[in-house]
Amino acid sequence: MSNYKDNDGGKRGLDALSSLCKRRGFIFPSSEIYGGINGFWDYGPMGAELKRNIRDAWWRFMVQDREDVVGLDATIIMHPRVWQASGHASGFADPMVDCKDCKKRYRADQLCEEQGAKLVQKDGGWELPEGVKCLQCGSANLTEPRSFNLMFKTHVGPVEDESSATYLRPETAQAIFTQFLNIYATSRRSVPFGVAQSGKSFRNEINPRNYTFRSREFEQMELEFFIRPDEAVELIYGHVVTMADNPDLDGEPQQDWGWEVWHRYWVEQRLKWYRSIGLPSEALHLYWQKGDELAHYARACVDIEYEFPFGVQELEGIAARSDFDLSQHQKFSGKSMEVFDDHLKAAVSAMDEGAKQMFEQRTVSACILRGKSLDEAKAFCAGLFEGRYVPHVIEPSAGTDRLALAILCNAYDEETLTDSKGKPDVRTVMRLHPAIAPIKAAVLPLVKNRPELYAKAREIYKLLRKEWNCFWDESGAIGRRYRRQDEVGTPFCVTVDFETLDDDTVTVRRRDSMEQERVQVSSLVSWIGAAVRT
Numbered sequence: 001m002s003n004y005k006d007n008d009g010g011k012r013g014l015d016a017l018s019s020l021c022k023r024r025g026f027i028f029p030s031s032e033i034y035g036g037i038n039g040f041w042d043y044g045p046m047g048a049e050l051k052r053n054i055r056d057a058w059w060r061f062m063v064q065d066r067e068d069v070v071g072l073d074a075t076i077i078m079h080p081r082v083w084q085a086s087g088h089a090s091g092f093a094d095p096m097v098d099c100k101d102c103k104k105r106y107r108a109d110q111l112c113e114e115q116g117a118k119l120v121q122k123d124g125g126w127e128l129p130e131g132v133k134c135l136q137c138g139s140a141n142l143t144e145p146r147s148f149n150l151m152f153k154t155h156v157g158p159v160e161d162e163s164s165a166t167y168l169r170p171e172t173a174q175a176i177f178t179q180f181l182n183i184y185a186t187s188r189r190s191v192p193f194g195v196a197q198s199g200k201s202f203r204n205e206i207n208p209r210n211y212t213f214r215s216r217e218f219e220q221m222e223l224e225f226f227i228r229p230d231e232a233v234e235l236i237y238g239h240v241v242t243m244a245d246n247p248d249l250d251g252e253p254q255q256d257w258g259w260e261v262w263h264r265y266w267v268e269q270r271l272k273w274y275r276s277i278g279l280p281s282e283a284l285h286l287y288w289q290k291g292d293e294l295a296h297y298a299r300a301c302v303d304i305e306y307e308f309p310f311g312v313q314e315l316e317g318i319a320a321r322s323d324f325d326l327s328q329h330q331k332f333s334g335k336s337m338e339v340f341d342d343h344l345k346a347a348v349s350a351m352d353e354g355a356k357q358m359f360e361q362r363t364v365s366a367c368i369l370r371g372k373s374l375d376e377a378k379a380f381c382a383g384l385f386e387g388r389y390v391p392h393v394i395e396p397s398a399g400t401d402r403l404a405l406a407i408l409c410n411a412y413d414e415e416t417l418t419d420s421k422g423k424p425d426v427r428t429v430m431r432l433h434p435a436i437a438p439i440k441a442a443v444l445p446l447v448k449n450r451p452e453l454y455a456k457a458r459e460i461y462k463l464l465r466k467e468w469n470c471f472w473d474e475s476g477a478i479g480r481r482y483r484r485q486d487e488v489g490t491p492f493c494v495t496v497d498f499e500t501l502d503d504d505t506v507t508v509r510r511r512d513s514m515e516q517e518r519v520q521v522s523s524l525v526s527w528i529g530a531a532v533r534t
Ligand code: ATP
Pocket: 171, 203, 205, 212, 213, 214, 215, 216, 218, 219, 220, 314, 315, 316, 317, 397, 398, 399, 400, 401, 402, 403
């Protein structure tokens, strides 16, 4: 873990980090020459590489290295009905309050939380509890909380009226649901399978804060993993594996798993991935949402949280969302979102009428208990008996920028060394996992004025550049050049010196331990390659 945390709510730690990020080209305020724009951030040369590496590592883990997940790259602007079906048009709102005296604006739930209180829900709206005050001027003269929809509205085409109004997407997930039928028809996958997408999302957050943590434009990496309803699993396999059966979550997923096991499986997979890119287990926490915090359709939701300098906060939410999303789009679009399952059809064909009736009785009562109407419950059973159902979904939804911030916080370190004169010397080093470090190797010619040495170093630089993003640095004392690379988290510095010309070896200096070793130029690519894989 980084050693820069302090007890001022992380402000000093975050200041040190944001100043390094600005100075070394990780993150800049958007439109800075015009004074910036609150809640928007740009990624400079180092940040762009870092984010790309995070995205690529996610894609490799979630899509490329699995046979049951495919990808999607959908538009940011979609048909406005999408947001009616998803519930965002009516319900994607946060409560907002203003201080009538100093005009400061807050998200009401956060304002309450910061004063140890809880916002009260009343008659479909909200009410501030007694004693909550403005944090800026201390006044209790606050407006009533009012609902503020977080979606950015825009117009498609030249006419600006309600018929042309639509929104910038507030999450990437909905496109996966709206394209479900096309993907199902073309990808030759059957349930259980998933669809992954990463891309921009937009939320007009009332109070963007904590550096890039809560921004108005950000990126998400989302998976919708479609599974059979438990009732279909039961009909096919005669049982449903639950957590009580102690399933092996680390092994290959099994067809007879119920939703609960799939949900836990994805929590474990996601934790594994975070560890693989360098976030330590002890800084990651799971928060299981309680019954009253869950959306009405959700069966379970876990947040993976990270210990940021400003507190333990959400990195990713993993929700078991039942068949809510596809059913909503079925209702609003009039298109059936059901899949036909050969295994289910075959299993049902082998059942006798008595067994079917018993199954139906049990299933209808269970569905009614979960809030379905009698007609819906009967239609669900009738569908199952014909081999049809609307898939359920497990959704691991992560924020790329939030993760980049967690990774930067985790990597930042100030190490006190002793210099050659015995004086303390602080080394700032970004201890990034080599797989996501923006620069994998810097090539440094020991001197500039020896043409053979210089040419050899250029040759090595070009060789490495074909594999990874590398950096060429020929100016300044070698120690200073090492320190510059430490600050951007480059795991290896390759120094080309006089010995190189004799024996074709280079000095490789490791960022974290500062240890140096001689490596043959011919094995340099495989040597670095082994270290920069997750
Ligand atoms: P919060 O409660 O913090 O507003 P949320 O629970 O609404 O967030 P989700 O809708 O579950 O968030 O979004 C999934 C992920 O997208 C979050 O875990 C987070 O990593 C990321 N995310 C959401 N909103 C933002 C934002 N404003 N800025 C940066 N990342 C965000």
